[in-house]
Amino acid sequence: MWKPFFRLLTELSSRKFVSRLTGRFAQSAFSRRFIPKFAQTYGIRIEDAEKPLHEYESLNAFFTRRLKPGLRPIHEEAGSLVSPVDAVITGMGTIQSGQLLNVKGQDYTLEELLNRSPRSVNYKEGFFFVLYLSPTDYHRIHSPVSGTIVEKEHIPGKVYPVNEFGLRHMRRVLSRNERLITYMQHEAGEVAVVKVGALNVSSIQYVKPLPDKLERGDELAYFEFGSTVVLLTENDILSPRPDLTVGSKVKMGDPLGILLD
Structure with missing residues (x-):
């Protein structure tokens, strides 16, 4: 049920007006109620997110989330x-x-x-x-x-x-x-x-x-x-x-x- 809905948001359309509409929705406060389902649908590790889910003001804010410090160590070898x-x-x-x-x-x-x-x-x-x-x-x-x-x-x-x-x-x-x-x-x-x-x-x-x-x-x-x-x-x-x-x-x-x- 949910995957086709989220695919609409994450896969592209060649028509820019559709892109604008989906972009506005993802940035809206209304979209925040979909964050838990989005995370569940795609198997996102919510425990890795910098903040608890309820602190993200929109679906887009969650999508562009930072991670908790230390979860992505940078390879240190010179060069x-x-x-x-x-x-x-x-x-x-x-x-x-x-x-x-x-x-x-x-x-x-x-x-x-x-x-x-x-x-x-x-x-x-x-x-x-x-x-x-x-x-x-x-x-x-x-x-x-x-x-x-x-x-x-x-x-x-x-x-x-x-x-x-x-x-x-x-x-x-x-x-x-x-x-x-x-x-x-x-x-x-x-x-x-x-x-x-x-x-x-x-x-x-x-x-x-x-x-x-x-x-x-x-x-x-x-x-x-x-x-x-x-x-x-x-x-x-x-x-x-x-x-x-x-x-x-x-x-x-x-x-x-x-x-x-």
């Missing part, structure tokens, strides 16, 4: 690239001549994904991870490196699904949906954190205030019913973890690889 989110890896590999190959059967170009940014050249032979967040997951996004934000770009776009169905059956949704891109400079080079929006308009928000310099694991942004991060590393700077494959689950703070000086 490690850590996962910015709790997610399933739905695509990963070496970027080949500016292309991200075989993401659920589709290829993407850096030019499209990064909106023809001049910085695209830095990643033409780099490495990529596509990290999908389900409704069950913690939806705050953290810095994968210790470094300085050198550029930010917001790219308006569509609101197509970025779940299994959307990635496999709809044309290049990662480069057509709304995106918020953060370029970060660190000791080994540069990374790009591409946050792909979903469901409601303005579904990706930076934390406020957002400092110029972040330590690995610091909060960077959060999704309001959004669901994918594409993490890119510059050419020839990453040695990825050999045990990770498409389908692997990672938690925020888990190592994805080692950045090479």
Whole structure:
């Protein structure tokens, strides 16, 4: 009974007016009564939430919840690239001549994904991870490196699904949906954190205030019913973890690889 209702809120519609309506509902005080059912339906560990359920003023506030301190330890090895989110890896590999190959059967170009940014050249032979967040997951996004934000770009776009169905059956949704891109400079080079929006308009928000310099694991942004991060590393700077494959689950703070000086 409840799952179809919540799926309406968490899976995308290509019509923005539907996204606006569902977004307004999720941000309304009325929606708070649905928080316990939402948590039960998706098997969310409510004991991990920073606050008791009754203290969240809306469904959206619960969806963007913080966790209790210490639940996501940050991998401490020097030079490690850590996962910015709790997610399933739905695509990963070496970027080949500016292309991200075989993401659920589709290829993407850096030019499209990064909106023809001049910085695209830095990643033409780099490495990529596509990290999908389900409704069950913690939806705050953290810095994968210790470094300085050198550029930010917001790219308006569509609101197509970025779940299994959307990635496999709809044309290049990662480069057509709304995106918020953060370029970060660190000791080994540069990374790009591409946050792909979903469901409601303005579904990706930076934390406020957002400092110029972040330590690995610091909060960077959060999704309001959004669901994918594409993490890119510059050419020839990453040695990825050999045990990770498409389908692997990672938690925020888990190592994805080692950045090479």
